[in-house]
Every structure is written in structure tokens, then in C-alpha cells.
Amino acid sequence: MTHDPLRVSLIGLGKMGRIRYEELCKHPGVQVVAGADPDSTKALDDLDYESDPAAILKSDVDAIFIATPNHETPDFVCAALDAGKHVFCEKPPGRTVEDIQVIMEAEKRNPSLKLKFGFNHRYHAGIQEAKRIIDSNRLGHILWIRGIYGKCGGEDFENSWRSKKETAGGGVLLDQGIHMLDLFRLFCGDFVEIKSMVSKSYWDIDVEDNAFALLRAAEGRVCMLHSSSTQWKHRFNLEITLSDGYLSVNGILSSTRSYGDETITVARRKFDDGFDTGSPREETIYFDTDPSWELEIADFVDNIANNTPVHPGSSQDALKAMEAVFAIYKNDDTFWQESGHGE
Structure with missing residues (x-):
């Protein structure tokens, strides 16, 4: 047809x-x-x-x-x-x-x-490979996740609309860290408890330039986030530790390529008393193309053509991501009040 x-x-x-x-x-x-x-x-x-x-x-x-x-x-x-x-x-x-x-x-x-929001990181090859591995159960169940996503800001950073509360609403967490929160939800589901510290540590702006958060998801799994605009060397790192091994997505192919090569490293845990204890053999896969934009748009076009539900990137996904962002802001009462969010 x-x-x-x-x-x-x-x-x-x-x-x-x-x-x-x-x-x-x-x-x-x-x-x-x-x-x-x-x-x-x-x-x-x-x-x-x-x-x-x-x-x-x-x-x-x-x-x-x-x-x-x-x-x-x-x-x-x-x-x-x-x-x-x-x-x-x-x-x-x-x-x-x-x-x-x-x-x-x-x-x-x-x-x-149809309404879809652009959370393209779910479509990156490294993330999709991580999801396939986890869904296969070959490494057991997820214990915890640690995510670091940071950029350096830049010469005009303070003048950007993204650095002003009036136009942006928040800083690096809302702009970039929201992607990592969305990935946490992809792997662990919704959050039931959030603890955080949020700061304006370097840039002369009225929104945050660093956010540190611990997020407890269902079944007690804990996710740790650092979102930063003072990461002088751009960095994307998503570590997922499971009961029988671990995987780590490092780098993410961006338009600037400033986050380095996109790779996924996978290993099984070793409890032997031999040489491998604490140093398991790792396998690393390299990805040289970014299919995320193409796949995301293809999904949206298919949703319309075949009247299928939007997922991922639904309004519910967007709502959950925004609720997590603002729960992180609000949990740090000092930041919340000093930044004027509580007004």
C-alpha cells in the first residue's frame, strides 16, 4: 500500500x-x-x-x-x-x-x-545495542547506572538563550542532562526517589551549570547523574552494571564529533581467584555512523502513515523527563530558592 x-x-x-x-x-x-x-x-x-x-x-x-x-x-x-x-x-x-x-x-x-518529542539519544546505535544486550538477559538484571553528560559551554555561552532562565527555564540539566534522564527511564523505568545538589559554579548565568543527582527507580535500582557545562573536554558516558556483568557506552556521535567515538564496551563479571578477578576481558564495539535522526523521523512518519502509537518520545515520556528535571531542582532547596525557581 x-x-x-x-x-x-x-x-x-x-x-x-x-x-x-x-x-x-x-x-x-x-x-x-x-x-x-x-x-x-x-x-x-x-x-x-x-x-x-x-x-x-x-x-x-x-x-x-x-x-x-x-x-x-x-x-x-x-x-x-x-x-x-x-x-x-x-x-x-x-x-x-x-x-x-x-x-x-x-x-x-x-x-x-500525532505528537512526538525529539529524544534522539534512544536511537543512537550504542544505546540500541545496550538495550538489546540487556533485554537478552545474558548479563542478568540491572543493579545500578551511572551517567555523565557534559560540555564546556563556550565563548558565547553566557549570552545564549539557553543560559537565561527567562527563555530557557533551566540550565544544562534541562538542555542536555534531560537526555540522560530519559535514558535512565529507558533502562530502569520511573523514579520513586530523588536526591540532588545543583550549582552555579563557574558561568555568570541565572541557571545551573552543574547538577548532581541520585535517582532510585523501581526495584531499588539507583541511577547517578552528573550533568555539566563545565566539562572542559566534552564527555558522554553511560555505565550500566548488571548482576552478571557490565556495559559502558562511551562517546556519542554528534554533529561536531566533539564527544569522541561512540563505543560500547561489554564484559562478564569474574569471581575466580585467578588473574581475571576484578579485571574481566572486555569486548568493545565501535560505531561510525549516527542513525538517530533518520530513525527518529522514520518512526514519526510511520506513526502518522499507519496510525500507530508514538513511542518513544510521547508526551508522557516528555512529562516524566520534565518531572525528573524539576524534582532534581527542587530537592536542592538552597538552589531552588536562590535561583528564583521558588518565586
């Missing part, structure tokens, strides 16, 4: 909007119609340009991809849904838990439409 091409337009033509545009153009079942951004310098030579996003909302398209600053996201998502469009939106879904709740109300008003 063949389907007409999915007619898609974009709101927001910054870094993420351009990445999505390039991947949409590769999909044989998609026709990219137009893009909107108030900054005309972001217009693309081979894409019809609109300065006013309202023109996109009123246009005859099937779906809209939204890649805007956090403070604009909820209004655009709700408007697109109420205009009868399927929506793919970059994470996070706004600045607060209340923002995603408002979006979910719009989703309920339009039950025939």
Missing part, C-alpha cells in the same frame, strides 16, 4: 531546525514545503521561507516540526495541534512541568493527531 508524501513545514531554522530539515529531505515519504523563522539570515536557499510562523500554521501541510527556544515551544505546539497538524517538537517541551501539561491538554483535544 502506498501513501501520498507527508507534507511537512518547519518552525525554527536554527541548528536543530536545519538538522531536521536535512534528514526530512532524505526521507522518500516526505515533502518539505516551507520553513519559518523571524531571523531572515536563517532562511535556506532551497526552502520556501516565511518570517511569520503563523503562515506555517495556516498552510496546507500535514505536519509541523518545531525547533524554537523553550519559551516559545508550548504556544507553537498547541497552535499547531489545534490547527489540525501532526507535530514533532524538539525537547524540552517548554520551561516548566506546567508547559508540557498544557501541551497534553491540546493533544487530548486532538486525539487523531
